[in-house]
Amino acid sequence: MKSIDRLSLEQRVGQMFMCGFHGQHADEQINKLIRDYHVGGVIYFRRNVESVGQLTRLSADLQAIAADAGELPLMISVDQEGGMVARIDKEGVTQVPGNMALGAAGKPDYTLECAQILGRELKSIGIDMNLAPVVDVNNNVLNPVIGVRSYGENAESVAVHGAAAIKGYQSQGIAATAKHFPGHGDTAVDSHLGMVTVPHDRDRLEQIELLPFRRAIEAGVDAIMTAHVIFPTIEPEPIPATLSRKVLTGLLREEMGFDGIIITDCLEMHAISKPYGVAEAAIRAVEAGADLVLVSHTLQDQISAVEAVVEAVQSGRIAEATVNRALERIIAWKAARCGQWGNYLVSLEADDAVGAVPDRTDVGELFFTSQEKDESPRSLASIESTLNEIASNSITVVHDEGLLPLNPEQDVYVIWPEVVQRTEVDEPWSHTDSLGVALSQRRGRVREYKITTQPTYDEADRILKDVSEGDQIIVCTYTSAGHLPKGQQHLVEKLSEKYSLIVVALRNPYDLLEIPKPGCYVCTYENTPAVVRTLSLVLTGELQSTGSLPVSLC
Structure with a gap:
């Protein structure tokens, strides 16, 4: 050439x-x-x-x-x-x-x-x-x-x-x-x-x-x-x-x-x-x-x-x-x-x-010229509709002992890990959309406790003291790599001793392998805004999720 x-x-x-x-x-x-x-x-x-x-x-x-x-x-x-x-x-x-x-x-x-x-x-x-x-x-x-x-x-x-x-x-x-x-x-x-x-x-x-x-x-x-x-x-x-x-x-x-x-x-x-x-x-x-x-x-x-x-x-x-x-x-x-x-x-x-x-x-x-580019852009509303549809088809209710949908007569207590992730080049970033906020927009009786993805045992113990018998308890877990952090494991284990939990795995579906089997287990695979919004609808029964696990939990 x-x-x-x-x-x-x-x-x-x-x-x-x-x-x-x-x-x-x-x-x-x-x-x-x-x-x-x-x-x-x-x-x-x-x-x-x-x-x-x-x-x-x-x-x-x-x-x-x-x-x-x-x-x-x-x-x-x-x-x-x-x-x-x-x-x-x-x-x-x-x-x-x-x-x-x-x-x-x-x-x-x-x-x-x-x-x-x-x-x-x-x-x-x-x-x-x-x-x-x-x-x-x-x-x-x-x-x-x-x-x-x-x-x-x-x-x-x-x-x-x-x-x-x-x-x-x-x-x-x-x-x-x-x-x-x-x-x-x-x-x-x-x-x-x-x-x-x-x-x-x-x-x-x-x-x-x-x-x-x-x-x-x-x-x-x-x-x-x-x-x-x-x-x-x-x-x-x-x-x-x-x-x-x-x-x-x-x-x-x-x-x-x-x-x-x-x-x-x-x-x-x-x-x-x-x-x-x-x-x-x-x-x-x-x-x-x-x-x-x-x-x-x-x-x-x-x-x-x-x-x-x-x-x-x-x-x-x-x-x-x-x-x-x-x-x-x-x-x-x-x-x-x-x-x-x-x-x-x-x-x-x-x-x-x-x-x-x-x-x-x-x-x-x-x-910015491309001979192959399709020149029929979709509207933002159309794209958002597609994302919501995909979210409802991907969220997976793996196991439920009758805890869903949430009872509107009871308070909901959401434990939400605030994700601040560092990549291999040490770039901090976070997703701020929380399930507590999304649920509170649909119903008023929601309390949220935010934790880090690496909570201390003391932090977990403070949550245990704050939860009451009448609460519907949702624990959201987040694992970015390998094992579920010990602090999150400890929190779920201690709460499971007293309450029937709804556990939502916000990223890694394998979290279930490291905690006691909860009353309800839901996988979302990510905590992006569309997924968090759709998750709130699934938990309240306003939307049926149809996702199937693409991996084995055994």
């Missing part, structure tokens, strides 16, 4: 990197990465988002920087999975249900519709790749990192929902990214924190872990993200999939026939950075067959990784043809997905093309 030949080695290698930065404006870090290190991709985190308007301007500014520097247009991405994983939780971007809620609703058409809604909105603010859907099959009750990010434990169901999401995103000009290959569902360690192994034989992997990825490839998925997980059946050496040529090239490329973009999960995660270092890992990932290397946070790690790959090509450790093949895939994707920016990419074939970039003032208008 003539356009590749016209790019320097440094430009070609830079196009293979996707990097994050820390500002809500184009700061020194991202300017340096684009202008000096030619990075071709940017990833947004919550730290980059003040509002949808600000993010739209930021996307245009970043594209303008690339244009001014004579670089190819950027690939801008985000982790907007839905439910509890939403980097953009501001007005203007719909908070669509997460995967396990969609799995509980059991209607792939809902999954398709949510991806179309979200895809349209992401495209409108200058994002053209969503690092979703998760197609890991969550069949490990102690999985600390996937959980409700999965559609469930049934591989066929996960595959169907995953293909629907891929179709929905890509119909709006957004690249979908199936992750985490070859499968992160049956793990009990978070790869952000350490190395993990999936030891199953090949027959089992084909039936469970690999099935959704095969279906994703059949659905034409644009990208697949790797897992920092060891699969000894595929790679005999103790090497995580991200760095294994047997996994990325042998299995994914050659055997499974995937010819889209292979992107690594972030190399700063401890499963990679601690044993290998980010720079060495970047070299090994490219050697293994990755096209796009993700380094999300630290400028020095980002620079070291880019420079290491350049040096590896110069020394002959990485063949120049390997870089060129990766760049061909990236350029082909950018030409297909970036609307009128594709005209610039095609023009690179001309002798005088380099530097013939659009004027800075035109960048935003050009970038």
Whole structure:
């Protein structure tokens, strides 16, 4: 490809990197990465988002920087999975249900519709790749990192929902990214924190872990993200999939026939950075067959990784043809997905093309054009109606001994955990909608006691003293990873000794496995506003929930 030949080695290698930065404006870090290190991709985190308007301007500014520097247009991405994983939780971007809620609703058409809604909105603010859907099959009750990010434990169901999401995103000009290959569902360690192994034989992997990825490839998925997980059946050496040529090239490329973009999960995660270092890992990932290397946070790690790959090509450790093949895939994707920016990419074939970039003032208008985008936007009322419908079809009443609907003649006591979650990059955030507030809007006799997700035993004991015999008691639990926190377990255990409880699992349905069996157990899979509103209707009997558990509680 003539356009590749016209790019320097440094430009070609830079196009293979996707990097994050820390500002809500184009700061020194991202300017340096684009202008000096030619990075071709940017990833947004919550730290980059003040509002949808600000993010739209930021996307245009970043594209303008690339244009001014004579670089190819950027690939801008985000982790907007839905439910509890939403980097953009501001007005203007719909908070669509997460995967396990969609799995509980059991209607792939809902999954398709949510991806179309979200895809349209992401495209409108200058994002053209969503690092979703998760197609890991969550069949490990102690999985600390996937959980409700999965559609469930049934591989066929996960595959169907995953293909629907891929179709929905890509119909709006957004690249979908199936992750985490070859499968992160049956793990009990978070790869952000350490190395993990999936030891199953090949027959089992084909039936469970690999099935959704095969279906994703059949659905034409644009990208697949790797897992920092060891699969000894595929790679005999103790090497995580991200760095294994047997996994990325042998299995994914050659055997499974995937010819889209292979992107690594972030190399700063401890499963990679601690044993290998980010720079060495970047070299090994490219050697293994990755096209796009993700380094999300630290400028020095980002620079070291880019420079290491350049040096590896110069020394002959990485063949120049390997870089060129990766760049061909990236350029082909950018030409297909970036609307009128594709005209610039095609023009690179001309002798005088380099530097013939659009004027800075035109960048935003050009970038936000998509040939595939459906031009029939839905009204906000229609979208809200859909979200409420999905919520009523996903909320699952697992067990009830006649405690529902709530008795309007009795007081209701709601114990609500205030969620303040910190992600792997220490970004605090919270959901403020509470069940007590939602119920009080429907009936007056509601008392709410807010706790942290890690309540002390003393805190639990104070609640015990405040509850009376005549109360209907609703305890909401919240587990973000692994086990239900001990303080929440203690609270439920002590209340269960005296009262018949309604327990609502606001995220992890597996909470039931760590508490005495309550009189009523309800799973919501997330505590987003639409779900909390709908939950209040289910508890009062104004709405019947029809969700089915997408995982086993045994």
